[in-house]
Amino acid sequence: MKQRFLADNALGQFLDWLTHYGVLHGPTRTAEGVDAFGPVQTESDLCLDYRRTLIPPKKYLLPPRQTILNYTTAAGYTLPDRPAPQQVLFGVHSCDLQGIAYLDRVFLGDRPDQLYRRYRNALTLVGLSCEPDPFCFCASSEKAPRNADLFLQRLEHGFIVSAETTRGKGMLAGLEPLLTEIEAIPPPPVESRMMIRLRNAAERGSTFPDSPLWENFAARCLSCGACSVCCPTCYCFDVLEHGALDGMTAERLREWDNCLFRAHGEVAGGHNFRPTRRERFLYRYLHKYLGFGALAGVPACVGCGRCRVVCPVAIDLTELFAEGDDVCA
Amino acid sequence: MSAPELNSIPISARIQTIRRLTADTALFRLQLDGDRTFPFIPGQFVQLSVPGGGEVPISPADLPAVDGTIELCVRRFGHVTSLLHRSRTGDRVGIRGPFGNGFPVDAMAGKDVLLLAGGLGIAPLRSLLFHLLRHRSDIRSLTLMYGAREPAVMLFKDELLELATTGSLRLLLTVDFLSDTGQAEPACNVGLLPALLKGVQLEPGRSCAAVCGPPALYRCTIDELLLAGVAEDDIYLSLERRMKCGVGLCCHCAVGQLLCCCEGPVFSYRDIKNIPGAL
């Protein structure tokens, strides 16, 4: 099969060219040795063989803290008029692309969120194939999800480049001078056993009601919330408002919240609908694996493995899927 | 302004009147800017913004008005509601909505309708009551059972007693206990709300009940309602959850897999009886 090919020695030029579409960000390794998406100036800033970043790309679409409304006595509440930054995110793995696709379904569904749309439209995505490690279990580690503008499939001396969106097709045309043609067969997608188990559990609608693992998890969990902070499809937010001292203006913010925190289910008067860790675990489980509201029945977990890596007490909700499943007994 | 914008950006309103009902509860009538009307179904809620304070979910306490006003009965609870209670007439607030499903008024046609309000739960049920009284001939009978902690915090008492004199509403009031100085009031029982349901017999399939109140109220009235013959499908419960966005995005309000702000806040007992922690 004929494919468009970007040779390793043209990568630098390719990165330069990407800056036409916005400020370039990609996987980097920080001074502390943490893999993180961040600004990239030159090819040497990139950490191309990264496994997973600590914080997923959701930070580009839902900043951890974001002004959602401004208030003035004269104009009332208005959307902030600052445009979203034009950015190119290079090197996004399939699982994170799928995470973005999930966020798109949530925030661009029936009641589209205008700020999310603004940030999403200003973000160009360049996907990159990956090497799975023991923590990941995504549906497919090789297939390019449809939402990457460009997708780069790593070969020995370069990358197969494909365009998945209208924007990407336009980009690919402009990229021609840097590309050559090769004969190559993309590797077949591999589906992880864990993802099959997860899907089976979701199809059964199982909440594993009798599993002793719930008590075990609840007893160990520190409620630190790391598992949701680092999850590419955890998006729940809190809303805060700050008035200026003059009483004439105010700012409304949304910031990342966490369903593992005690206050998440509290209502006025102090009644809490999820006072125990077990209930909060079940809440996260329901949302992650079975879905809420319009997305009920759509598992949100994309198998990036981050929650399994970061938990300080080695809690792994996927252990539940090994139970009661005949596919992988 | 298009519909999605109305959902995310509060429209401006001014506080037209404030009527203090009790020490901590007041009735606010808001005039929406541009005299726009604000249609809603009883039981739906709005997100009320108090500038500089934030936003809270409140169910309108009256029917949609043709004059571009909306009436909210608000208890002083915490940060935002205290700020509202410190506001004066003419002050600006914001409104988003309406959100949620509201009570299924069409399904009540031809039935004996029972409204059960505990404490502040009377606010959305007052809106429903007004709706049913306006379309009184559509339903068979109408009963309101309303319980308050003590006589001093019973809301809308004179108004309700007056409505009951027309004969189109059967009214049963109760207080948990009498205040020290309080006299036994005429037309008012002493005891918990579920006690009013003892011995009531209704026709299954031809009766329904709408319940709104604090979480404890649901747990102790459902058995009585089922005993009285109301079918699980016909018991409508308006649930409270922490609502931050009202549009299904913030994920604070799920009841099982149902989002209270979109698929609720009114659920039939049958829909939620198997959901742990729903009530």
Ligand SMILES: Cc1cc2nc3c(=O)[nH]c(=O)nc-3n(C[C@H](O)[C@H](O)[C@H](O)COP(=O)(O)OP(=O)(O)OC[C@H]3O[C@@H](n4cnc5c(N)ncnc54)[C@H](O)[C@@H]3O)c2cc1C
């Ligand atoms: C569908 C619905 C209808 C309601 N109708 C009425 C009504 O008609 N009259 C009335 O007085 N009260 C009503 N409430 C309760 C009212 O929303 C709370 O009393 C109010 O949110 C308390 O906010 P606060 O800032 O004063 O309290 P605080 O305890 O200081 O709250 C702090 C923060 O928590 C949030 N918060 C606290 N409780 C809730 C809650 N239940 N839901 C969402 N956010 C919460 C607030 O937004 C606020 O930002 C209703 C609640 C719901 C869910």
Ligand code: SF4
């Ligand atoms: S639940 Fe864990 S493995 Fe699944 S997407 Fe979230 S962080 Fe990744």
Ligand code: SF4
């Ligand atoms: S990372 Fe582990 S300890 Fe922290 S909240 Fe999640 S499960 Fe609990």
Ligand code: FES
């Ligand atoms: S209130 Fe935000 S999801 Fe329901």
